[in-house]
Amino acid sequence: MVSLSNVRFGKRNDDVKATQLALIAAGVSIPAGATGVFGEETRSAYAAWQRMLGFTGSAADGFPGCSSLSKLGARSGFTVDCRHPGAIPRNSVRFSMNSGVAVDDDTARAFAEEACDRTGAPRSWVTGVGNGANLLTLMFRESSFKSNAVNEDDINATGPVQADGARLNCSRGYAQLIPDTFAENHQVGTSDRIYDPVANVAASINYIWRRYGDIARVQQANPHLDPAPY
Known part of the structure; x- marks a missing residue:
């Protein structure tokens, strides 16, 4: 069994090694071999595999x-x-808000760094x-560094009212x-409170990994591009 959450750029583990061995068996070159480290060579090899499947762009x-x-797993015998x-x-999921969290860049940075370490x-x-x-660009665009920010006006603002006074899906x-x-x-080991700064950002990181593969592909995180939903 290989876990998708383990096969990510920058990771070092046995699931990455199994993926590398499968890529090599499929005829894709990884010059350094199956090191268990997902670096640029593995990313290039995986892109080649995606093209073999007919993916483009x-x-x-x-x-x-x-x-x-x-x-790839079906071809190589792993699920x-x-x-x-x-x-x-x-x-x-709990909806209790934070108390005493400063609204500034340094505070947001510290929480973002801890979320990276956790994930x-x-x-x-x-x-x-x-x-x-x-992440700081994304967090500022999304909440202006307010850990208790809640959007009660967009399309998600539906469902029954929760303990924080906002509707469920906000x-x-x-x-x-x-x-x-x-x-x-x-993220395992973080709070089940959606407003908890580390838990919130850690879940965002995991979402980015699962949907985009890397933060480099998230327009909302790129200060050189216009804001956009992610």
């Missing part, structure tokens, strides 16, 4: 998705678990990756997650 960027990894291991039931994301996601995309917290997204991408 941004769908063949070397970031594994459930479909392409499952097909793929596409679920996030820390997922919790939506009815376990295994590189801290370059905070300082900025190659194209400048970073976007909440630093990264403005809806409860479904928070629950599905919840």
